[in-house]
Amino acid sequence: MTFLRNPADRARLTGHEARLACRRGEIVGSTAGLAHGYVQANLAVLPKDLATDFLLFAQRNPKPCPIIGVSAPGDRRIPELGEDLDIATDVSGYRVWRHGEMVEERLDVADLWRDDLVAFAIGCSFSFEAAMVEDGLPLRHVEMGVRVPMYRTTVPCRPAGPFAGPMVVSMRPLTPAQAIRAVQITSRFPAVHGAPVHLGLPEAIGIRDLGRPDYGDPVRVAPDEIPVFWACGVTPQSVIAASKPSFAITHAPGAMLVTDRRNSEFAVL
Amino acid sequence: MTFLRNPADRARLTGHEARLACRRGEIVGSTAGLAHGYVQANLAVLPKDLATDFLLFAQRNPKPCPIIGVSAPGDRRIPELGEDLDIATDVSGYRVWRHGEMVEERLDVADLWRDDLVAFAIGCSFSFEAAMVEDGLPLRHVEMGVRVPMYRTTVPCRPAGPFAGPMVVSMRPLTPAQAIRAVQITSRFPAVHGAPVHLGLPEAIGIRDLGRPDYGDPVRVAPDEIPVFWACGVTPQSVIAASKPSFAITHAPGAMLVTDRRNSEFAVL
Structure with missing residues (x-):
C-alpha cells in the first residue's frame, strides 16, 4: 500500500x-x-x-x-x-x-x-477557506500548522425533535479590512457555512477565553486583528451526540x- | 413661497x-x-x-x-x-x-x-443607508435625530496632483451580526461608498475618541455594538479645501x- x-x-x-x-x-x-x-x-x-x-x-x-x-x-x-x-x-x-x-x-x-x-x-x-486563500487572506491556523480553534457558544440552535444545542463556531483572526473582505467572499458560499455569524466581542456569544477553544487548537490574535467567527460543522456533530x-x-x-x-x-x- | x-x-x-x-x-x-x-x-x-x-x-x-x-x-x-x-x-x-x-x-x-x-x-x-433601513438595520444618528459622526483618519488617500489628504469616514454603531449584514448590503452599492472600510478598533485608523467626531455629532455606542466605518463623501470636500x-x-x-x-x-x- x-x-x-x-x-x-x-x-x-x-x-x-x-x-x-x-x-x-x-x-x-x-x-x-x-x-x-x-x-x-x-x-x-x-x-x-x-x-x-x-x-x-x-x-x-x-x-x-x-x-x-x-x-x-x-x-x-x-x-x-x-x-x-x-x-x-x-x-x-x-x-x-x-x-x-x-x-x-x-x-x-x-x-x-x-x-x-x-x-x-x-x-x-475548507471550501470558503479556499476562496479566502485565493484572495490573499491569511488563515492563522494554517500558518501555524494547527487545527482551527472552535468554541461552543451561548447561541442556541433552533431545535428540531431531539436535535438541540448551542452553535459551535470556528474562529479566524483578521484585521478589520480583511474581516470586511472575508464577509464579502464567504457570503458567496452559503452552502458551506457562508458569511461569518459574529466578529469582535467574543464574550457577546459566550466565549470567555479565545486562548482556550473547546475543539481544535488556540491561535494567536494580533493587536490589530479581531476574531471572526463562522458557524461550524461541528455543531451538528455535537447536537447529534447530545441527542x-x-x-x-x-x-x-x-x-x-x-x-x-x-x-x-x-x-x- | x-x-x-x-x-x-x-x-x-x-x-x-x-x-x-x-x-x-x-x-x-x-x-x-x-x-x-x-x-x-x-x-x-x-x-x-x-x-x-x-x-x-x-x-x-x-x-x-x-x-x-x-x-x-x-x-x-x-x-x-x-x-x-x-x-x-x-x-x-x-x-x-x-x-x-x-x-x-x-x-x-x-x-x-x-x-x-x-x-x-x-x-x-443616503443610498446605502436606505438599503440598510429596508433590511431593518438601525441607524443610530437617525434614531437620535443628529448628523452622522465623521472622523478624519490616519489613512491617507492616494494623491493626484494637488488633491491629497486623509480619508474621512462616517461611523454607525451596530451589533456584530448587524455589522456582517451591513457589509453584505452595502457591498452591493460600490457607487455610493460601498462596503465599510473598517470596523472595531477605531484607534487602528487613528480615531482616539469616538465621542469627539471631527464632523457631525457624536452618537451612543452600546456595549454590545462595534463601530462600523464607511468612507465618506466629506473626504473629497476636505481634500479640495486643503488644495x-x-x-x-x-x-x-x-x-x-x-x-x-x-x-x-x-x-x-
Missing part, C-alpha cells in the same frame, strides 16, 4: 481520485489540502427514523448545518456529490457512535451498514468526504 | 419634483428623507484645469470619492442624473470657496457660474443634489 503524503501530489488529485485513494486506504486521517478545488463535506449517518428531524434541524439552522447531499435510506451512494462514491468506504476516518458515546474509530464502515441508514453530507469550511441516538456514524475530525463537485459551483454569484 | 416640511410629503416626491422644489426655494438645507428611493449626490464644482487631477483622485480613491456624474465644462446639466437638472439652482444649499476658504453660503449659484466650471456629482451614504483652488463650489452639509436615478439602479447585483 502506498501512502499519499506529498502535499503537491495530494493537492493535484481530482475529487474522484482522492476518494478512491481513501477507499484503498492510501489516505488516512486529515483531508486538508487534498484535491484542490473540490468540495469536501462533513458526514453524519443516522437511522432513518431520525432523518426527518435532522433535515428539519438543518432547515432551521442552515449556517451551522448546510446539507449538500442526502442518501436514500440504506443507500451508500449520494450521486449528486460523485458518481463513484461509497459513503461506507470513501472517508479517510470514521467514528461510530452508540447512544451518544463514541465507541470506535475505523477506516471503513461497510460491515456496519444497515438498510435503515441515511447519510447526510454537510458543507465544510444520544441508538446508532450514528460521523467522519473523524478533519477526515472529510471528498466530492466531485467544484468549490466554485457552490458560489451563489 | 410654500416650504415643504412634512416628512411624508417630502418622502413622497420624485427626484425631479424634489429638485424643482429646491430650485424654487421651497426646500432649503438638509435633503435627508427627501424623495424616497432616489439617489442623492455630493456636489463639487471646480475650474476645468483641475478636472483631470480630480478625476484621477476619484479613480484612485473610489470608496471615499465615487463619481456618479460629471458635467461638460461650463455646462450646468448632468443628463445622466436627470433630464431637467440645473447644477447652479437645484441644490438646496451651496458653499462658495476661494483659495480654500469658504466665503459664502447661498441658495443659488447661477450668477457665479463660469464657462470653465466642471461639476462632479459624488455618491452619498486651496482659486474657486470651488460645493453643496452645503446635508444639502445634496437629488437625482432622477433610483438607489436600486446603483446595486451591482
Whole structure:
C-alpha cells in the first residue's frame, strides 16, 4: 500500500481520485489540502427514523448545518456529490457512535451498514477557506500548522425533535479590512457555512477565553486583528451526540468526504 | 413661497419634483428623507484645469470619492442624473470657496457660474443607508435625530496632483451580526461608498475618541455594538479645501443634489 503524503501530489488529485485513494486506504486521517478545488463535506449517518428531524434541524439552522447531499435510506451512494462514491468506504476516518458515546474509530464502515441508514453530507469550511486563500487572506491556523480553534457558544440552535444545542463556531483572526473582505467572499458560499455569524466581542456569544477553544487548537490574535467567527460543522456533530441516538456514524475530525463537485459551483454569484 | 416640511410629503416626491422644489426655494438645507428611493449626490464644482487631477483622485480613491456624474465644462446639466437638472439652482444649499476658504453660503449659484466650471456629482451614504433601513438595520444618528459622526483618519488617500489628504469616514454603531449584514448590503452599492472600510478598533485608523467626531455629532455606542466605518463623501470636500483652488463650489452639509436615478439602479447585483 502506498501512502499519499506529498502535499503537491495530494493537492493535484481530482475529487474522484482522492476518494478512491481513501477507499484503498492510501489516505488516512486529515483531508486538508487534498484535491484542490473540490468540495469536501462533513458526514453524519443516522437511522432513518431520525432523518426527518435532522433535515428539519438543518432547515432551521442552515449556517451551522448546510446539507449538500442526502442518501436514500440504506443507500451508500449520494450521486449528486460523485458518481463513484461509497459513503461506507470513501472517508479517510470514521467514528461510530452508540447512544451518544463514541465507541470506535475505523477506516471503513461497510460491515456496519444497515438498510435503515441515511447519510447526510454537510458543507465544510475548507471550501470558503479556499476562496479566502485565493484572495490573499491569511488563515492563522494554517500558518501555524494547527487545527482551527472552535468554541461552543451561548447561541442556541433552533431545535428540531431531539436535535438541540448551542452553535459551535470556528474562529479566524483578521484585521478589520480583511474581516470586511472575508464577509464579502464567504457570503458567496452559503452552502458551506457562508458569511461569518459574529466578529469582535467574543464574550457577546459566550466565549470567555479565545486562548482556550473547546475543539481544535488556540491561535494567536494580533493587536490589530479581531476574531471572526463562522458557524461550524461541528455543531451538528455535537447536537447529534447530545441527542444520544441508538446508532450514528460521523467522519473523524478533519477526515472529510471528498466530492466531485467544484468549490466554485457552490458560489451563489 | 410654500416650504415643504412634512416628512411624508417630502418622502413622497420624485427626484425631479424634489429638485424643482429646491430650485424654487421651497426646500432649503438638509435633503435627508427627501424623495424616497432616489439617489442623492455630493456636489463639487471646480475650474476645468483641475478636472483631470480630480478625476484621477476619484479613480484612485473610489470608496471615499465615487463619481456618479460629471458635467461638460461650463455646462450646468448632468443628463445622466436627470433630464431637467440645473447644477447652479437645484441644490438646496451651496458653499462658495476661494483659495480654500469658504466665503459664502447661498441658495443659488447661477450668477457665479463660469464657462470653465466642471461639476462632479459624488455618491452619498443616503443610498446605502436606505438599503440598510429596508433590511431593518438601525441607524443610530437617525434614531437620535443628529448628523452622522465623521472622523478624519490616519489613512491617507492616494494623491493626484494637488488633491491629497486623509480619508474621512462616517461611523454607525451596530451589533456584530448587524455589522456582517451591513457589509453584505452595502457591498452591493460600490457607487455610493460601498462596503465599510473598517470596523472595531477605531484607534487602528487613528480615531482616539469616538465621542469627539471631527464632523457631525457624536452618537451612543452600546456595549454590545462595534463601530462600523464607511468612507465618506466629506473626504473629497476636505481634500479640495486643503488644495486651496482659486474657486470651488460645493453643496452645503446635508444639502445634496437629488437625482432622477433610483438607489436600486446603483446595486451591482
